[in-house]
Amino acid sequence: MVASLGWATTELIMSRGIPLWIGAWGHWFDWKYIQxxxxxxxxxxxxxVASAQAFAMETFVHLCSLGSWTALLARVLVTGLLALSSSALYVNMHT
Known part of the structure; x- marks a missing residue:
């Protein structure tokens, strides 16, 4: 979980942070930096949210005393809902 958050932060800084910092200080304003x-x-x-999902699922499984198969089904459903919501957000942003 920590390693994935570290890679996500690095990807965020390298792909968006540096171009935003360098480009926004230019002489001409462009809306692409706001976007x-x-x-x-x-x-x-x-x-x-993706990093916190593992912690939330473990807490939920522990508090509800779910069996192993029920816990697996709950994890699959929550992961599927997260994937569908992220894909919908991505499609709405890039159309």
Whole structure:
């Protein structure tokens, strides 16, 4: 979980942070930098939610005393819902 959050942060800084910092200080204002900053915020929230999902699922399984098969089904359903919501967000942003 920590390693994935570290890679997500590195990807965020290298792909969006540096171009935003360098390009936004130019002489001409361009709306693409505003769009890049909004996109990076959405990406950051997505990575935080994906990282917190494992902790939330473990807590849920422990509190509800679920069996192994029920816990597996719950994890698959939650992961599927997260994947569908992220894909819908991605499609809405890039259309």
């Amino acid at each position: 890049m900053s909004i996109d990076s915020n959405i990406s950051l929230v997505h990575h935080i």
